[in-house]
Amino acid sequence: MPASLLALLLALPPQHDGCNFCEHRGVEDCGRHSQEELDWEAEVQFCSEAARCEDCGGALVVDCPRCAEGPESDALEVRLRRIRHWTEVSSEPERLLGRPLVRVETAHFEVVIAADDLKYGSKRWSAHRVAHALAREAEAAALLLDEHFGAKPGDYSGKTRLWYFGEAEDHFRVNREIFGRNVEAAMKFYGPRPASSAWTGDKGLEDEVMAVVMNGVHVGIHLLLSSLFRPEWLQDKKAGWFDVGAAHFYEIERFRRTATYCLDEANTDLDWKQGKWRAPIRSLLAKRRDPILPELLQELPGTLWEEEHALSFSLYDYVVHAHPGALKPLLLGFKRGERARDLIREHLHTSVPALEESWRRWVAETYPTRDPKPRKKL
Ligand SMILES: [Zn+2]
Numbered sequence: 615m616p617a618s619l620l621a622l623l624l625a626l627p628p629q630h631d632g633c634n635f636c637e638h639r640g641v642e643d644c645g646r647h648s649q650e651e652l653d654w655e656a657e658v659q660f661c662s663e664a665a666r667c668e669d670c671g672g673a674l675v676v677d678c679p680r681c682a683e684g685p686e687s688d689a690l691e692v693r694l695r696r697i698r699h700w701t702e703v704s705s706e707p708e709r710l711l712g713r714p715l716v717r718v719e720t721a722h723f724e725v726v727i728a729a730d731d732l733k734y735g736s737k738r739w740s741a742h743r744v745a746h747a748l749a750r751e752a753e754a755a756a757l758l759l760d761e762h763f764g765a766k767p768g769d770y771s772g773k774t775r776l777w778y779f780g781e782a783e784d785h786f787r788v789n790r791e792i793f794g795r796n797v798e799a800a801m802k803f804y805g806p807r808p809a810s811s812a813w814t815g816d817k818g819l820e821d822e823v824m825a826v827v828m829n830g831v832h833v834g835i836h837l838l839l840s841s842l843f844r845p846e847w848l849q850d851k852k853a854g855w856f857d858v859g860a861a862h863f864y865e866i867e868r869f870r871r872t873a874t875y876c877l878d879e880a881n882t883d884l885d886w887k888q889g890k891w892r893a894p895i896r897s898l899l900a901k902r903r904d905p906i907l908p909e910l911l912q913e914l915p916g917t918l919w920e921e922e923h924a925l926s927f928s929l930y931d932y933v934v935h936a937h938p939g940a941l942k943p944l945l946l947g948f949k950r951g952e953r954a955r956d957l958i959r960e961h962l963h964t965s966v967p968a969l970e971e972s973w974r975r976w977v978a979e980t981y982p983t984r985d986p987k988p989r990k991k992l
């Protein structure tokens with residue numbers, strides 16, 4: 615062999631292409647997770663339960679024991695560093711309560727389920743399973759919201775944190791010591807770092823997985839809207855139909871039913887038409903001929919009656935259908951405190967009476983006479 619070729623061979627780096635055993639990856643799947651769990655983890659950015667795995671630390675793969683390294687070895691190191699960093703920055707309720715909680719993070723949300731397990735039909739679901747179900751549904755609703763508003767994750771002021779506690783006292787402490795409010799009801803905290811807290815045993819939730827997940831989707835939409843483009847409350851704006859209508863709309867998109875009314879303090883005994891709304895709205899509008907919008911457009915989110923929740927949903931439904939490009943300017947206009955009447959003229963290019971007429975016509979022409987059956991499974 616010529617000396618120059620020998621020198622070249624010696625200068626080559628050692629083999630980096632793994633071995634047959636690991637299918638030339640340099641890593642192999644961690645054996646501690648079921649296929650179902652691997653599917654859950656693939657949907658989220660981080661999960662506390664995966665991160666607690668003693669073998670893989672949440673990377674879900676481990677170094678191949680038979681070779682030095684392969685093409686996926688570096689990615690494993692990077693992933694482990696990111697997970698370690700995420701785990702070290704614990705969430706606010708973990709710091710407050712002084713114990714690790716089940717926590718899942720996606721592009722839009724941090725979900726905490728601090729309960730042992732919850733009821734799903736005749737079964738019990740672990741907090742881990744519930745956290746992933748909520749993360750999946752809330753994220754799907756958020757992606758639809760992003761599509762409607764032309765938004766990207768970077769357009770939100772921060773991740774929306776959805777926290778649920780199996781012990782009422784833990785939830786009360788969060789209200790008092792993180793939100794600074796001495797109340798026991800479920801709370802939403804608007805602002806640059808939006809968050810909500812609820813007790814899973816509260817009225818309306820009853821430790822049921824489905825109720826908690828639907829609640830999380832609905833509350834998540836309120837919080838996303840408040841933090842989108844510029845952090846701002848909608849609670850004190852005459853934009854009740856928009857804020858409340860949107861939250862019901864995305865809940866109904868996911869579940870074909872709505873169950874969340876989020877009135878401050880007094881918890882919900884409200885249940886207009888079992889939350890299946892399009893058919894009843896169709897008959898309601900056919901019967902009621904007096905103008906609805908002049909008053910509806912003036913309401914704050916907290917002053918809507920249960921029937922007005924449904925009408926708000928329907929008006930939002932109509933704007934999504936007929937004027938999707940107006941959603942973003944409407945939201946920004948409401949955040950600046952502008953009046954619905956002016957925003958409608960500018961961005962829907964119509965007057966309030968003309969809007970009422972086209973909305974009513976669309977409902978009469980497209981709403982069903984019977985609503986589809988609500989979703990039963992997650
Ligand atoms: Zn190998």
Ligand SMILES: [Zn+2]
Pocket residue numbers: 654655661662663664718742746
């Ligand atoms: Zn997980």
Ligand SMILES: [Zn+2]
Pocket residue numbers: 644645646647667668669670671672674675
């Ligand atoms: Zn593992």
Ligand SMILES: [Zn+2]
Pocket residue numbers: 832836858861862874875876
């Ligand atoms: Zn609401």
